[in-house]
Amino acid sequence: MNWPEFHNSAVILAPERLVLKRGRWRRIAIGVRYGLMLDPRGKPVLIDTGYGPLATEGPDRSAMLKLYGMVLGPRLVRDELPAAVLARHGFVPDDVARIVLTHFHPDHVAALRDFPSARIVASGAAWRRIAAMRGHERLRHAVFTELLPPGLASRLEPIEERPAVQAPLGLGVGWDLFGDGSCLAIDLPGHALGHFGLAWPKRDRPLLYAVDTQWLSAAVFGGRLPGGVARLVYADEDLMRESAAKVRRFAEAGGEVMFCHERVDA
Numbered sequence: 354m355n356w357p358e359f360h361n362s363a364v365i366l367a368p369e370r371l372v373l374k375r376g377r378w379r380r381i382a383i384g385v386r387y388g389l390m391l392d393p394r395g396k397p398v399l400i401d402t403g404y405g406p407l408a409t410e411g412p413d414r415s416a417m418l419k420l421y422g423m424v425l426g427p428r429l430v431r432d433e434l435p436a437a438v439l440a441r442h443g444f445v446p447d448d449v450a451r452i453v454l455t456h457f458h459p460d461h462v463a464a465l466r467d468f469p470s471a472r473i474v475a476s477g478a479a480w481r482r483i484a485a486m487r488g489h490e491r492l493r494h495a496v497f498t499e500l501l502p503p504g505l506a507s508r509l510e511p512i513e514e515r516p517a518v519q520a521p522l523g524l525g526v527g528w529d530l531f532g533d534g535s536c537l538a539i540d541l542p543g544h545a546l547g548h549f550g551l552a553w554p555k556r557d558r559p560l561l562y563a564v565d566t567q568w569l570s571a572a573v574f575g576g577r578l579p580g581g582v583a584r585l586v587y588a589d590e591d592l593m594r595e596s597a598a599k600v601r602r603f604a605e606a607g608g609e610v611m612f613c614h615e616r617v618d619a
């Protein structure tokens with residue numbers, strides 16, 4: 354495993370109108386990805402955690418988290434959850450050195466508690482803002498404290514403290530995750546507080562994991578960025594549009610782009 358591999362932790366049923374301009378109100382099946390890669394020492398590093406039982410079926414979930422689940426109807430793909438995938442590679446959860454959190458939405462943090470010894474690489478600026486928020490402000494940003502492990506702050510490694518290096522194909526400056534130029538964090542603001550993607554510039558064809566810049570590639574590449582009800586979800590719609598344009602330029606320059614959510618068979 355030289356490069357990241359991605360797995361679908363769950364399938365959600367989202368109204369098409371929420372994720373695609375001129376989409377219909379019928380629900381479409383969409384995957385919820387997370388990634389797995391190895392650091393230079395060969396230790397596993399997760400890229401988000403995907404959905405997990407704590408977010409989708411925990412009996413003690415708050416009313417708001419239950420409501421969030423009802424809107425999106427996530428169904429877990431059990432044998433694709435991180436612990437199962439790690440086991441197939443011969444790893445146990447404690448082997449995970451780091452978890453790169455691209456942002457703090459439930460479908461990216463839900464399994465954090467399964468990895469109590471992993472360091473957490475995330476936007477320090479976003480974390481400081483979230484930590485200072487009142488409960489209702491966090492909910493407005495779809496941040497559910499109940500999914501975040503206690504002591505997260507002491508395990509946090511702010512992405513901004515990594516060396517800044519030039520990223521390929523017009524992505525601007527990135528933060529060098531491992532200090533060897535193999536994987537760069539790319540600022541892609543707009544979808545959520547502190548949202549960033551990851552780029553692998555040394556691949557034959559550079560890859561950008563653009564996470565939730567948009568939910569469907571058709572929105573970015575087919576000129577169908579959703580407005581309307583989707584505006585309730587964006588942290589900043591103007592920044593989202595700029596980030597989508599950045600991703601589009603990267604693809605036009607020859608880069609490969611992948612998002613967290615794409616349509617799957619139900």
Ligand SMILES: [Zn+2]
Nearest residue numbers: 456458545565
């Ligand atoms: Zn998100």
